[in-house]
Amino acid sequence: MAKHETPLLDQLESGPWPSFVSDMKQQAEVRAKNEDNIDFQIPVDVVEDLLGVLELSFKHGRTHWKHGGIVGVFGYGGGVIGRYCDQPEEFPGVAHFHTMRINQPGGKFYTAEYLRKLCDLWDFRGSGITNMHGSTGDIIFLGTTTPQLEEIFYEMTHNLEQDLGGSGSNLRTPSDCIGAARCEFACYDTQDLCYHLTQEYQDELHRPAFPYKFKFKFDGCPNCCVASIARADMSFIGTWKDDIRVDQEAVAAYIGGEIAPNGGAHSGRDWGPFDIQKEIIDLCPTDCMWMEDNKLMIDNKECNRCMHCINAMPRALRIGKETGLSILVGAKAPILDGAQMGSMLVPFVKAEDPYDEIKEVIENIWDWWMEEGKNRERLGELMKRQGFQKLLQATGLEPDPRMVQEPRSNPYIFWNEDEVEGGWTRDINEFRKHHQR
Amino acid sequence: MPSVEFMGKTFTVDEDGFIDSYDNWCQEWVQWVKKEEGIDELNDEHQKVIDVLRDYYEKNGIAPMVRVLSKVTGFKLKHIYELFPSGPGKGACKMAGLPKPTGCV
Numbered sequence: 001m002a003k004h005e006t007p008l009l010d011q012l013e014s015g016p017w018p019s020f021v022s023d024m025k026q027q028a029e030v031r032a033k034n035e036d037n038i039d040f041q042i043p044v045d046v047v048e049d050l051l052g053v054l055e056l057s058f059k060h061g062r063t064h065w066k067h068g069g070i071v072g073v074f075g076y077g078g079g080v081i082g083r084y085c086d087q088p089e090e091f092p093g094v095a096h097f098h099t100m101r102i103n104q105p106g107g108k109f110y111t112a113e114y115l116r117k118l119c120d121l122w123d124f125r126g127s128g129i130t131n132m133h134g135s136t137g138d139i140i141f142l143g144t145t146t147p148q149l150e151e152i153f154y155e156m157t158h159n160l161e162q163d164l165g166g167s168g169s170n171l172r173t174p175s176d177c178i179g180a181a182r183c184e185f186a187c188y189d190t191q192d193l194c195y196h197l198t199q200e201y202q203d204e205l206h207r208p209a210f211p212y213k214f215k216f217k218f219d220g221c222p223n224c225c226v227a228s229i230a231r232a233d234m235s236f237i238g239t240w241k242d243d244i245r246v247d248q249e250a251v252a253a254y255i256g257g258e259i260a261p262n263g264g265a266h267s268g269r270d271w272g273p274f275d276i277q278k279e280i281i282d283l284c285p286t287d288c289m290w291m292e293d294n295k296l297m298i299d300n301k302e303c304n305r306c307m308h309c310i311n312a313m314p315r316a317l318r319i320g321k322e323t324g325l326s327i328l329v330g331a332k333a334p335i336l337d338g339a340q341m342g343s344m345l346v347p348f349v350k351a352e353d354p355y356d357e358i359k360e361v362i363e364n365i366w367d368w369w370m371e372e373g374k375n376r377e378r379l380g381e382l383m384k385r386q387g388f389q390k391l392l393q394a395t396g397l398e399p400d401p402r403m404v405q406e407p408r409s410n411p412y413i414f415w416n417e418d419e420v421e422g423g424w425t426r427d428i429n430e431f432r433k434h435h436q437r
Numbered sequence: 438m439p440s441v442e443f444m445g446k447t448f449t450v451d452e453d454g455f456i457d458s459y460d461n462w463c464q465e466w467v468q469w470v471k472k473e474e475g476i477d478e479l480n481d482e483h484q485k486v487i488d489v490l491r492d493y494y495e496k497n498g499i500a501p502m503v504r505v506l507s508k509v510t511g512f513k514l515k516h517i518y519e520l521f522p523s524g525p526g527k528g529a530c531k532m533a534g535l536p537k538p539t540g541c542v
Contacts, residue, residue, distance in 0.1 A: 066452075068538075070527050070537050071453060072527055076524070096452070167541075168541075207515075207524060209504070370504060
């Protein structure tokens with residue numbers, strides 16, 4: 001018998017999609033039965049109280065968590081999101097309900113053994129409820145009490161070789177697409193770069209030293225499977241410099257209907273036979289493809305590497321061999337001054353261990369933003385406030401047409417004094433000699 | 438709100454152990470937080486951080502950014518963590534009697 005009546009939540013157990021309510025009820029039951037005789041370190045009925053408080057929020061249309069919460073582990077300034085229920089008498093099981101962020105592995109590949117160990121720890125010292133994964137990438141342990149934080153941290157670091165993720169005004173947990181692990185479009189080893197930079201900047205991740213949060217994300221190609229261009233202050237997107245590799249026999253096979261376009265992604269509906277002219281050539285954004293003697297031709301110097309043709313004919317077209325990545329900066333959600341996506345900063349850089357060139361860009365940006373950024377000002381906002389030119393000065397990069405979508409249309413153009421003959425120091429009397437009042 | 442009694446004084450605190458009012462701060466509070474925040478021995482450097490935080494808060498009504506705290510005290514962030522293992526927010530601000538840090542923490 002459940003501890004609280006949940007008529008509203010119960011409705012969410014119907015329908016075909018996996019129900020979080022059913023899952024939580026199952027977990028509540030597992031804890032109540034406790035067949036493995038676990039010495040639970042937080043209230044046994046934590047899940048039932050969580051369902052209870054959620055039902056109350058459904059009824060009221062309001063949250064029942066108190067404002068904020070500052071908890072953590074010694075040595076770190078982030079990693080744990082403190083949370084307290086505002087009805088602790090009615091729902092004592094969730095009076096403390098802190099979230100722990102656990103740094104996930106690249107591409108989120110796991111072994112059952114590793115996950116089992118994490119679950120054993122979390123069943124023992126937490127609610128047993130998780131979020132796989134938070135939007136930034138972390139494994140999320142949902143709900144434990146303050147005294148358990150150091151205990152969990154000790155177990156994780158000593159027995160699981162596992163660290164916390166980031167929270168607060170610091171480098172948040174970097175994440176990546178699965179990259180070369182199992183994608184033929186990957187232009188660099190996203191997992192290696194993500195891992196390398198996560199390790200390199202542990203200090204920046206664990207001890208908030210920035211004006212505000214800062215995120216890295218790593219996409220192997222412009223398809224952006226980890227959405228770095230929208231969700232990371234610094235977005236690393238794979239690309240290539242040379243020609244798209246064309247297998248003309250495979251092109252013919254696509255045209256002949258032997259291979260389904262887009263890996264069969266549209267097989268749920270009859271779109272007619274594959275028409276290379278209509279589906280590829282006419283859709284190319286730069287119009288740089290054509291058929292000649294039954295061969296697909298690409299004017300690569302006009303190609304902007306949008307991925308459309310490669311996505312449509314993955315067995316016929318491949319990324320080039322001279323690969324690297326672009327760095328885009330400044331993406332953020334709307335608060336405070338409007339949403340931004342990443343702006344092109346470095347059109348092309350090789351991505352090779354030890355990634356010194358990439359680190360130089362990162363550290364130059366940090367130096368500038370840490371010095372100039374206002375309290376709670378994202379990089380994208382500092383770029384808006386001080387201008388893209390200041391970012392170029394800070395990173396030592398030369399302005400390049402690829403950094404703008406279009407040139408400015410207003411004429412409010414600033415010049416540096418040393419660029420203008422004679423400088424800014426002028427004598428009005430000198431002017432008056434030639435121009436009467 | 439829970440309260441704690443320590444060295445003959447009573448303090449009202451929130452769940453995270455932050456003092457309810459800046460004005461109720463006193464040296465006994467510092468001693469209490471010291472115990473809570475894993476600090477063995479208070480030295481002049483701890484006091485300097487606390488003084489800077491309180492001074493800045495009184496003048497500006499907010500806690501200083503980490504970079505400002507480092508600049509004014511001359512202590513690198515690493516050293517601030519050596520002094521206050523929970524860091525400048527949870528450790529030093531709590532000890533200085535400043536309000537609890539807010540935002541997306």
